[in-house]
Amino acid sequence: MFQKRFYISVLLVMMSLVAVLSGCTAEKEPKEALSSAALHALGMDSFVLESRIKISDLTVNAKSLNPNIGAILSVFPNAEINIRQLYRKDPMQTEGQLEIILAGKVATTITAPFVMTKEKLYLQVPSIPFLPMPESVTGKFVELDWQELAKQSGEGLNPDLLDPEKTQKLGAELAVTVFGEFEPDPYFKTIDPEEAELPEGVKAKQVVRFEVTNDAAAEAAEKVIHNMLPIVLDNLQIHQFTVNTAIDGDNYPVYQALNADVEFNDVQTKDKVKVALQATSTYSHINEKPVFEIGIPDDTITLDKFKEEMRSFGY
16 A cells, blocks of 8 residues: 555656746746746747756655565665756657666666657666666667557556656646645745856746745645645655746746655554655757757567566566
8 A cells, every 4th residue: 555655656746846847028926927937838849858856865664665665765865867858849759868876885877768759658778787687678779659558557557647748738737736725925935046046057037936844834735735635645744845946038937946855654554755855957948949869769679578588587
């Protein structure tokens, strides 16, 4: 039960990150500016998105957690996850690279290029030092059909959740809904761009900070949790949740920085998950003609073939 709840929680957190990270000429009231920028982002026909996530703490205290999953999670504290992707809306195509940098005893960098279209996902099998894999699959692109993947997922994987255009729309709607649960004061405020520490090259017309803490927003936070996530989370402690959003002159949310430190607690099982992370997201080349470097891979293997090769290697 905890594993299912944990996965759903992670999915919803990621969806919330997408809502926040994807999201006038006169400066608008902060809450209105955020909602407007999130919806305006739906008009982007193409862009380059660079996302960076630094996990400073990931603590899981759960007797019901599968030991194998626990072992995997144990390597993520102090990990960095970087994603760079190039997106085109019509015809839909995304290509990018996922980079996972692990610290500690298993210090290594895992890189996995990927390509997405309306019908397919192509994911290149990475080389992982502590997880030997057959040469016949390493470096190959596994070709995955969204509909077939949904059928094999058991409880059902909705392909729409992996469609950038639809998740972008869902994210914007989710952002507007979440923001609607909070009063403008004290949760939203305009801050000086220098305080936001914007990266070089990012020009902002307005920078808005959205901040929630247990002390300042216990009532509103509880309302969000129980109105929107009643099944997933029994208790959520917010030690810190701050999002700075830089809005450019075209009303696009071109840069966002998130700092979060939260705990999920299951009052029935006493399972606890603590997550502390910092994340940034930068949009550039908005509505410019994209130049895809990978294209549609032709050196591919099927998922069944990948499974077969892995089984032959002892997995």
